[in-house]
Amino acid sequence: MSTTPATGPLAGLRVVEFAGIGPGPFACMLLSDMGADVVSIDRPGKKLGDRHNITGRGRTVLLADLKKPEAQAEVWQLLERADVLVEGFRPGVMERLGFGPAEVAERNPRLVYGRMTGWGQEGPLALAAGHDINYISITGALHATGPAGGPPVPPLNLVGDYGGGSLYLIVGILAALHEAKRSGRGQVVDAAMSDGVISLMSNFVTQSLRGVMKEERGSNLLDGGAPWYGVFETADGKHVSIGSIEPQFFADICERMGVAPALRDVQPDRARWPLLKAEFERLFKTKTQAEWVAELEGTDVCFAPVLPLSEAPLHPHNAARKAFVDVEGIRHPAPAPRFSRTPSAIRGPAPAAASEASDVLARWTE
Secondary structure, three states: OOOOOOOOOOOOOEEEEEOOOOHHHHHHHHHHHOOOEEEEEEOOOOOOOOOOOHHHOOEEEEEOOOOOHHHHHHHHHHHOOOOEEEEOOOOOHHHHHOOOHHHHHHHOOOOEEEEEEOOOOOOOOOOOOOOHHHHOOOOOOOOOOOOOOOOOOOOOOHHHHHHHHHHHHHHHHHHHHHHHHHHOOOOEEEEEHHHHHHHHOHHHHHHHHOOOOOOOOOOOOOOOOOOOEEEEEOOOOOEEEEEOOOHHHHHHHHHHHOOOHHHOOOOOOHHHHHHHHHHHHHHHOOOOHHHHHHHHOOOOOOEEEOOOHHHHHHOHHHHHOOOEEEEOOEEEEOOOOOOOOOOOOOOOOOOOOOOOHHHHHHHHOO
């Protein structure tokens, strides 16, 4: 692990991560960025040294065969000193390894035990395999995402793995740590991606209850149905986005783009949305993306160019905020959110080599 000192608000927090994939590592990356000392327990033979592994940054890695008593003893020494445990196995795996919540609480009753799964620790699907796309399928989120008349479109793995998974796990861990200050007792945080995504859908549940959300893709305010909230192709085959929801912003974009006067009162009239959408499609194709950026970016029409990932670091706003930072020659997304007094920092790339448990124990007993 890098010797970069922890400066974030979680400096001094000790986290043991049982290595996995997806939302668990991302959550632990966030904890590390905010100053936590994250020690990842991985399997012998694990190939290390991938400096392109962004979510593996800022860790100490220990390789341990958890079926061997000597490895178990070392892990127990860490857990007895840790504040947080993070695991992302199927329900029952940690118990079979001998590191279930009951066993850990007996040795370290103040530890917060974070469990990251797709379906949760119980329920008919708890033991079933799955991935992000499956977890968001039963929540209404995937059904609502995609073009009118087309199939649902997976929103990368941002909604299930990271939105409904990692971020809810982090919230749960921090809440449990706060409560433990009063009670002196840890607890289990059961973070299921399916639960988290259902929570993320709260606004759309509201819209559905009010009868303003149709269960048809591309027919609602925020799914591309409203012509003033969507993505449009430009003259050079690129795209731009607009989100002119508020009446004053909608009036502004109509004026700036020269929308036909007969279509400027369309917002409350769903029957005429297709006419306005066709008008926007026609107008946006009259100029290149760069020309629209020069004309609309920074105004109140709520506009942005649609950039590929390779161009995101070059956008002036991202560059000004240093939203990407260099770590030993590799460009990383910068830590987020930002703190005024205890800034987060990337504590080094994904480790090139494993560490010894004795080294971790030495610093955790200081």
